Amino acid sequence: MTEKTPVLEADQRLSLPRGVRLRRDEVRGRTVLLSPERTMALEETAIAIVSRIDGKRTLAEIIDGLAADYKAPRDVIAGDVEAFLQQLLQRRMLEVDR
């Protein structure tokens, strides 16, 4: 098999693939990330992460931005962000630009 399991690296630009999108769920008063057969209800921090995934920012820039906005230590933020994005990556809900 030629396909390789994708990995996350700091200088990669991240984007949401087609078929994965963030929307407001007014009926339940929350924000969800929709993908095939799946609905993820997102907490505030997860919304902040996903909103920064725009095909332009790199992983490092996303972490920098969040660390600044939340006035939190960068390594703490980095751990959370990577753990969350790893989940998305495994489910093919995230694209990394190579």
Next chain:
Amino acid sequence: MEATDSVADTNPPMAMLAELTHRCPLACPYCSNPLELKQQASELPTGDWVRVLGEAAALGVLHVHFSGGEPASRRDLVELTKAANNVDLYTNLITSGVGLTERRMNELAQAGLEHVQLSIQGTDAAEADHIAGYKGGHSRKMDVARWVRSHDLPLTINAVCHRQNIDHLQRTIDLSVELGAHRLEVATVQFHGWAAKNRAALMPTKLQDAEARRIVDAAREQLKGILVIDYVPADYHATYPKACMGGWGRIGLNVDPTGRVLPCHAAESIEGMEFDNVRDKSLADIWYQSKAFNVFRGFDWMEEPCRSCDRKAIDFGGCRCQAMAMTGNAGATDPVCSKSPLHAKLLDTVIELDAVSSPPPLVYRGR
């Protein structure tokens, strides 16, 4: 969660299965569609579907699954996809691929289609076309997969597995990767509808099931981040039943081709059930108030052993249609459950089927 079936505690539905038509050019012997197919003339017209999509979105539905039959048999499929997109529903097309053209796929992608689930009946033309009873079907499916991926749309391959093809599981996995699929759903045939007629020919043996699990586990590990594999084993081999539909009237609803609203695809097999129609009532009214949705909602309807079982909020007593089919009582514990008094009898049947060395020939739907 509290035991209840009152309206106040019912959550809004997450998903709607829109069965646009029962028309289908294929003739799968494991079809779960009702044996009496609805005629085209009685199908819900475009305008009504557009209204229903709007009502669904307002009610809280997030995902709409266009299915059938073959949904591409409906001329207004593109229009309906657009309508769903307009009210921000996540649109999924569940198709056999037959009846789609490259041009139509382009139009669907433009209309905002977000995901395609493509069923395959085998891994090569000879096997697949034998099962589907349709020549040339398989090669068209391979085309459809390419068109879907050319638009960067996520693709799920649906493979129904049964006694005669479960040994080809590894090839099914390889083919899914080759086609660029994101997800492979391997579901063991459910013995409802037409499939019940072919139970002896289709039911996988316990040995086959164990081998399938081994293959799936190994592939999951190897294909992390490439292919998500969902494997739904034959529930006859399980200790506890599946949470059918995630619980009756809890997560989703089905609108059939004539506009009737069902809690599940096979609910029709339950005698005495009456279903409201979107031509007469709003979807919200049907979801919250109708008898069909409330009858098995919550826990109050349960009998023993479910009533006092600590798994009742996990599996909701299993499948009502299966309980109906095997015990004659839709309110009974699903006999797949090892706690059911009828479980032993069911196992005997399974063992008997396993022992059938050469399965009987298939009976084709609509032939």
